[in-house]
Amino acid sequence: MSAIPKPGAAPALIEFRGVTKIYGQGQAAFQALDGVDLTIREGEFVAIMGPSGSGKSTAMNILGCLDSPTNGSYLFRGVHVERLSRDQRARLRRFYLGFVFQGFNLLARTSALENVELPLIYRGLARAERHRRALQALEAVGLAEWADHTPAELSGGQQQRVAIARAIVTDPAVLLADEPTGNLDTARSRELMELIAGLNRDQGITIAMVTHEPDMAGYAGRLVHFVDGRVDSDEPNPHRR
């Protein structure tokens, strides 16, 4: 069970209540999540850890409204996400969520600036404003000079920074990152983690991040361990960096 809120604690932003996810049907059915309860409060930085195949990505995708749970409830600021229509969930992603994938998922042959602008287009921002904010976000991730380069012209670390810029350009309520350093070397990973930790510390963005590297999890304020589709342990990080 999630920790009992202390008086005066920040309100719950995200709440999983007995979330299950079953892939496939019949013989081939596989239970990836088995009754997950998890609460994430405004301003928290949560690291989700656990062995490969324990359901971290599955949980993350449901958190990001990219996938739907088979059973259980997902409350976002008290709203039952599983009861929302497709369009309403798209709007939730559009206005509140920023997602960073392990595999970057940038549009090919599209400049860094245009990639970062993309979420603002769907928000209906005017061109000049989009431009200004996208540049600002690229600046925040240290890539202002690379604005005109396409993903193919950028290193993995740089691509992931573009992806982060794209996720934060909308000032989301929560940044969700699934192994953002999974494809980067240690030095690049450190830089990226400094960047992500800074977003939480300086801008107060709530962050949920999957990682299997204790080094990277060290930046978080709270560590959640998944084993076999369940939350195995959930405790504050005693050695936050």
Next chain:
Amino acid sequence: MLWNTLVLALREIRRNLMRSFLTVLGIVIGVAAVITMVTLGNGATVMVSEQISSLGSNLLMIHPGKRMGPGRDTSGASNFRLADAEAIARDVAAVRAVAPTSSAGVTAVYANENWSTTVTGSSGDYFTVGNWTLAEGRAFNAAEQRAGTAVCVIGATVRKQLYGGQDPIGTKLRMKNFSCEVIGLLQSKGQSAMGRDQDDTIVMPLRTVQRRLAGNQDVGSIMVSVRDGADTAKAQSDIERLMRERRHIAANEDDNFNVFDTRQIAETLTGTTRVLTALLSAVAAVSLLVGGIGIMNIMLVSVTERTREIGIRMAIGALEREVLLQFLVEAVVLSSLGGLAGILLAVAASLVLAGVMGVPFILDPAITLVAFLFSAAVGVVFGYFPARRAAQLDPIEALRHE
């Protein structure tokens, strides 16, 4: 929102230039092929019917023998006489003009040039019946016809071969054992529907040909022009009855002459070109289809990439209908561009080819529209439907697409 989408779509087209180009190319080729083929086919059909009408309107040809065409049986069929033609002119009400003709092959000589051609002897009605007009000079008059004077009217080809740029009027043209004065030049008619050069001809009074070239009183064939609005079939049967009577054919005997309505040739030939046009159109339709399959291929090959793109767009908050609208606009823009380019290409190609083939350029708006709509439909269907399938997935499914 729509403006945004249009901008997005145009940006995508520019970004994927190669893919866009190949898609457009398929449409361009398909549309251009269909329109060009049909345009040329139409041109050929019109050219044939124009040539047929240049033969003369409501024209009946009367020949001795049982039937027209190859293997024509002339046994026991005597030639006509001038009196037969006169009888037709007198007795058949619907007749406008009657031209008895007698033809002979000759070699015409002028100065150092000679040219083998056909001389036709006839009455002044010949020019009416055959739809001839004179470019220069005059036709022979009644007195010259009666007297069998050595005067002639020459066709444009004969003039070119013998005179080059010189004025033929008033010169003497030598043939066989006599020479005749050129008094007129025919307006050029060009090739006949059968491919014969109609301008390769010399026309003289009937009596002149009979006396000086044929050496007999025979009339080889009679051409009859029926009055406008009169019943050609009735005129034909009247002539048949009259001829049977004049040739003393018993009731149980077959005709030993043949009255032929040139409209039948016209109908046959027009029918043939129509079949040809249909055939060409079928070939063109196949190329349109191949173009369509090309488009489909390119669209389907890019589905993986596009599915992931759709996944990314939805993951960052695009609504299903926004994604679909973008893809729809993209497909419509590409297809219409391709269709328009195809039409332009077809017009250019048809103009050039029509010039080379010597047929008129007649663009069929209906076919143009159909070809355009078909290719647009192909582009839209294959650009839009894979996108729709992708947009209906959960974003994570679209992102996972391999």
